[in-house]
Amino acid sequence: MTKTRTITGWLFDLYPSREGITLWLVDRDGAKYRCHDGFDPWFYMHIPEADEERVGAIVRLFPFRVSLDRTVRREIYTNDEWNVLRVTVHDTLHLKDVVRRLEPHFPHFVFFDSDISPQQLYLYRTGLFPLAFAEYTLDEEGRLISWNLDDDPGALEYQLPPLVTMTLKNVPDFVSPKYRKTHQLEVGYDGRTYALENEDPAEVIASLNRHLTRCDPDIIMTEFGDAVLLPMLTRIAAQEEIPLALNRDPSAGYFTTGETSYFAYGKIVHKDGAFELAGRWHLDTENSFMMGEASLDGVAEIARLTQLPVQHQSRSTIGSALSSMQLSWASRHGYLIPAKKREPEEFKSASTLLLADRGGLIFQPVMGFHEQIAEMDFVSMYPTIMVRHNISPETVNCRCCRNRAVPELGYTICERREGIVPATLRTVVSKRASYKKMKKALKRTGDEQWKLYDRRQNALKWMLVTCFGYLGYKNARFGRIEAHESVNAFSREAILRAKEIAEERGYRFIHAIVDCMWLWKEGATESDYESLAVEVRESVGMDISLEGIYNWILFPSSKMDPRIPTANRYVGWYANNEIKIRGIEVRRRDTPVFIKRLQGEMLQIFGAAATVAELEELIPAALAKAGEAISLLRSGTANPLELVIRRHLTREPEEYTTNTASAGAAKALDEAGVHLAPGEMVEYIIVDLSGKKKPAKALPVPLYESAEGYDIETYTDMALKAVETLLLPFGYDVGKLREVFGCSLQKKKRQAASGSEGQGSLFDS
């Protein structure tokens, strides 16, 4: 009889290895255990038996065993049973190689389950998940032979293991480490930080190794670790021939992927490649969508729910978290998972789709200042529609039903089976609702438990806001344009119903964007709006909540044409003393800090106003505050670091044909040996936008010296426009503000500028 032992704790990490899958467990005392499980991953090919020999001939060339057999699985769109070839690879480290070798010989649509990592396949097929708490039983050779799960991904109350974190970064400096040539390390743990000398590279590696041994971290938290720090350290270690102890598992390698640029929400996004460790988590705060937003609690919540290993999850792109839930569901239900086409990711953003099909409805705001406006929002509108109406690529216009359930479009939605999208979203929607309820029940805003629930619900919100775009995304595994159109049709129906109900009750519809609306009615109170919400909820069948009532709210005019309004740009103070800002300078990422502060300070002053009349009385005080900032700016002594402009590059620096400030800054960096890819951020200070007085319009931050000064007129313009955004309804346009602040331009220049702008905006757009 073999001796076994049982470990009560959490599944911490897993990755493919010689033994199949290597797993790391952590118990309550923080002790770590390495174990393994034999696993032979497989994928499917939908090809006739006659073609099997071609597959056999190819896979026989591999030095490891690949076995073939036939089996029956279901195809998701038709729900038909298909007879498919199962290809089992008896070596987890080479699954990808087998797929790669076969792909050129067959069309991509015959491959199923073929592009999922072995560790994910292992989790889907065993039902285990990252951070699962269980009694794990190992045999004396360290093989995981069974487990008794005392946990599930849907659980709302669960514990995380005690984990030791080490921070590893370049010594702080205002220049981003990506641009820097020399590296100084700073290691932090147990509340202490240690500076590592950088003169002798071998010494840096050796002392880092000493710290790694002493601290034995579970998490190595870096800034730019993926792109710069860890690749650099491993390179130095290799040159100096010193083994670097980043991995807890000395027999494993690192898991790396290349950097990518892709479209998301109409913007190019740049992601550095991944650098993942074995037996430890490497989390890069600069290369994670999640880290900043929801911290470790959020990452853990999503990893557990989606069965994506933590390191992978923290770097996952929009959509891959939900996609993983769908893959798991399909695998559990015996459906074939179509392989993703290997094309560059091209994401149709919500706004492009708004044009492509009609999207959600927008009612342009009534410009200017308003008081006593209420904002009401449909809660998670899109995911709720998908779940409630069973909208999924395979349920819209199914073959078995005929009900014309979708408004306007008359598409049918299947009544016989639940779709993969609603089936997986349902859990996310209900978990988020539960966390919000639990948070509310605590009533202790800001205590640790409250914050925990809040971080978890925020992480889930991140999944929900991005779920919609993927329904119509042509490269998504489970996407189809009709499903997307159906969601939009239901959303239009919902907001129109809400409008009709509100108007019947005498409310005025001031502004609406897709799932939010701003209403006004003389003397309406909070309880009036609450009862309106109840009525809308009952009629539409979706939850709508009162966000709050504004003391005052401003809908500024369009930047292009002061006579027309724009959607989704506003600022207002709620009666409960909270401010809400969308789309104006102070909230925009490309606004220099100096301008943000100027506008922010004015808004703080206006925060004291309970009505628009009171606000008007505060204008002189706000103008005085702005005036201080503007005279500092014009004296030439403002801090240039507060004038830094940050822009995402939309193309390769050499591809820019126009000579804009950001193109110039990117090119200057390129010449200095720092290449920025599309989607990366370029940071610069404008020194002479006219291009007449100085050789460069703008200088990138790393090449800037304070003797260069800054372009006073350009930054004055920005400041005046930020003031104008707030005060135009009271007649303060840039021209009048120049008089107020005593910084008029020569007359000629000003006329020329305003004349061409007014005409161009309407007809050239």
Added chain:
Amino acid sequence: MESWGKFRRGLRREDQEALDELFRAARLQLAGSAYAARPIPFESIAMCMLLAQHRMIADLEHRVKRLEAAHDEDTDNHRVAV
């Protein structure tokens, strides 16, 4: 809208401004145009222009009535005083 560039160019400055004003009106009614999704977008644009005109006329009518009422009251008061 760009397709009306030539038409616009052939107008006097003051008419150009009026035309711009009309097109601006079309931008105020995104929801109606989007929801109707008519195959010929100009139909919706033209309807938005008509709508804006009608609203303006109605507003002016309202103001005229108010002014008239105020004026009548004034003259009534005047008569009483006399």
